[in-house]
Amino acid sequence: xxxxxxxxxxxxxxxxxxxxxxxxxxxxxxxxxxxxxxxxxxxxxxxxxxxxxxxxxxxxxxxxxxxxxxxxxxxxxxxxxxxxxxxxxxxxxxxxxxxxxxxxxxxxxxxxxxxxxxxxxxxxxxxxxxxxxxxxxxxxxxxxxxxxxxxxxxxxxxxxxxxxxxxxxxxxxxxxxxxxxxxxxxxxxxxxxxxxxxxxxxxxxxxxxxxxxxxxxxxxxxxxxxxxxxxxxxxxxx
Amino acid sequence: xxxxxxxxxxxxxxxxxxxxxxxxxxxxxxxxxxxxxxxxxxxxxxxxxxxxxxxxxxxxxxxxxxxxxxxxxxxxxxxxxxxxxxxxxxxxxxxxxxxxxxxxxxxxxxxxxxxxxxxxxxxxxxxxxxxxxxxxxxxxxxxxxxxxxxxxxxxxxxxxxxxxxxxxxxxxxxxxxxxxxxxxxxxxxxxxxxxxxxxxxxxxxxxxxxxxxxxxxxxxxxxxxxxxxxxxxxxxxx
DNA sequence: CAGCGTCCTTGTTCTCGCGCAAAGAACAGC
DNA sequence: GCTGTTCTTTGCGCGAGAACAAGGACGCTG
Numbered sequence: 001x002x003x004x005x006x007x008x009x010x011x012x013x014x015x016x017x018x019x020x021x022x023x024x025x026x027x028x029x030x031x032x033x034x035x036x037x038x039x040x041x042x043x044x045x046x047x048x049x050x051x052x053x054x055x056x057x058x059x060x061x062x063x064x065x066x067x068x069x070x071x072x073x074x075x076x077x078x079x080x081x082x083x084x085x086x087x088x089x090x091x092x093x094x095x096x097x098x099x100x101x102x103x104x105x106x107x108x109x110x111x112x113x114x115x116x117x118x119x120x121x122x123x124x125x126x127x128x129x130x131x132x133x134x135x136x137x138x139x140x141x142x143x144x145x146x147x148x149x150x151x152x153x154x155x156x157x158x159x160x161x162x163x164x165x166x167x168x169x170x171x172x173x174x175x176x177x178x179x180x181x182x183x184x185x186x187x188x189x190x191x192x193x194x195x196x197x198x199x200x201x202x203x204x205x206x207x208x209x210x211x212x213x214x215x216x217x218x219x220x221x222x223x224x225x226x227x228x229x230x231x232x233x234x235x236x237x238x
Numbered sequence: 239x240x241x242x243x244x245x246x247x248x249x250x251x252x253x254x255x256x257x258x259x260x261x262x263x264x265x266x267x268x269x270x271x272x273x274x275x276x277x278x279x280x281x282x283x284x285x286x287x288x289x290x291x292x293x294x295x296x297x298x299x300x301x302x303x304x305x306x307x308x309x310x311x312x313x314x315x316x317x318x319x320x321x322x323x324x325x326x327x328x329x330x331x332x333x334x335x336x337x338x339x340x341x342x343x344x345x346x347x348x349x350x351x352x353x354x355x356x357x358x359x360x361x362x363x364x365x366x367x368x369x370x371x372x373x374x375x376x377x378x379x380x381x382x383x384x385x386x387x388x389x390x391x392x393x394x395x396x397x398x399x400x401x402x403x404x405x406x407x408x409x410x411x412x413x414x415x416x417x418x419x420x421x422x423x424x425x426x427x428x429x430x431x432x433x434x435x436x437x438x439x440x441x442x443x444x445x446x447x448x449x450x451x452x453x454x455x456x457x458x459x460x461x462x463x464x465x466x467x468x469x470x471x472x473x474x475x476x
Numbered sequence: 477c478a479g480c481g482t483c484c485t486t487g488t489t490c491t492c493g494c495g496c497a498a499a500g501a502a503c504a505g506c
Numbered sequence: 507g508c509t510g511t512t513c514t515t516t517g518c519g520c521g522a523g524a525a526c527a528a529g530g531a532c533g534c535t536g
């Protein structure tokens with residue numbers, strides 16, 4: 001159910017549309033529709049033909065991958081303003097992961113077939129998209145560095161801080177991760193198990209660093225958490 | 239020592255220059271010089287200002303990152319035809335890693351300042367570069383998947399197979415990794431230790447899957463190695 | 477408010493692979 | 507050929523964290 005017309009003001013502040021004139025933005029937008037996703041709705045599924053790409057306007061998504069053996073990992077969290085589902089730019093015809101809404105969300109949708117045209121007709125967009133993908137590569141590489149060199153507690157620290165930075169909003173007493181996230185999710189982001197994450201967060205909670213609840217997380221002391229994540233302060237767990 | 243003039247035939251077959259007309263290629267090339275690097279020469283260093291970017295014409299490079307604690311990991315191997323040192327596309331002003339020649343190498347060199355101009359003036363180049371970076375993101379993400387879900391032996395298997403695919407050439411009896419690579423390097427590619435890699439390769443050697451030597455590696459049975467890497471056949475080590 | 481499903485905690489056991497140590501090969505230079 | 511350096515092999519003990527196991531708490535539904 002496409003909206004009648006998409007307004008340029010929806011997107012013109014996004015880094016993705018920087019340096020583009022109104023006419024160009026309108027042209028790109030004219031090929032899009034918008035779509036709503038409810039909690040737990042699947043936006044696209046791993047292995048399915050990548051026939052659409054998206055920009056998230058509102059809400060949050062979790063992108064996961066499963067191994068042939070059924071092990072799951074969380075690839076990333078999609079925040080408002082993020083481009084996602086761009087299999088075309090990754091040289092693939094299918095989606096490498098599954099995207100699920102973790103809260104009510106709204107996204108702009110393009111057919112994948114529009115990608116090439118947009119990239120070739122709007123060099124500024126291509127340059128911006130490259131920046132975005134580059135930033136993602138950056139992040140993927142620092143995750144590799146973390147997973148291969150750091151002990152679990154520090155990895156969890158980095159993951160929590162990243163969540164706070166990208167998806168947190170300030171609240172009295174700390175930074176609230178403003179969407180439902182389970183310990184299982186955090187485990188899948190850090191390559192460990194639910195059990196270990198639970199133990200670590202319990203230890204942190206006792207030290208007053210964070211405060212949790214069922215699918216809730218409040219970072220109370222990001223500074224000390226950063227020290228732990230960077231190995232400048234000894235681990236607390238067990 | 240720049241060569242007098244760079245010939246278009248050096249690069250016109252690279253995927254990076256696909257769909258570009260001769261004039262455009264000449265224009266891009268006119269801003270480049272070429273440079274030779276001897277074994278163990280450092281092309282650029284982690285943290286240094288990213289004032290140049292490169293395309294490797296001949297040879298191999300190893301790109302590494304070190305953590306603040308001095309732990310090292312191998313980010314990737316650069317093969318002929320690869321673009322590297324493009325910090326600009328990753329939204330950085332410094333190099334995130336160190337590139338070292340592992341054999342005699344030759345690269346084309348551009349000043350980083352030329353990047354923006356090239357990307358904006360040649361949409362086809364921008365699109366190709368995006369593909370390249372996308373492919374790299376792809377690879378980074380599958381490494382994350384591997385590191386977080388697979389046991390060491392399988393990770394080493396994947397790493398060796400990737401080397402064979404990207405940097406191997408057929409020889410009687412198997413696929414030769416055609417540059418000097420140490421067990422330490424493999425350990426740093428898979429997030430493990432030199433010792434563990436040595437044990438695993440010894441076990442494989444006894445089973446006739448590979449055949450090694452000082453900084454040498456020959457993959458004799460890629461099929462069975464793939465089965466092990468994919469967990470379809472039980473691990474051999476110890 | 478009873479009942480059920482999901483998510484979370486906490487204890488115990490077990491194991492992979494890292495840390496440490498030391499000796500053995502291959503190569504480079506003199 | 508000798509010697510030093512770098513790369514590699516191999517043995518042993520230990521510890522982080524996974525696997526297994528059993529409850530407990532929260533929130534939704536009827």
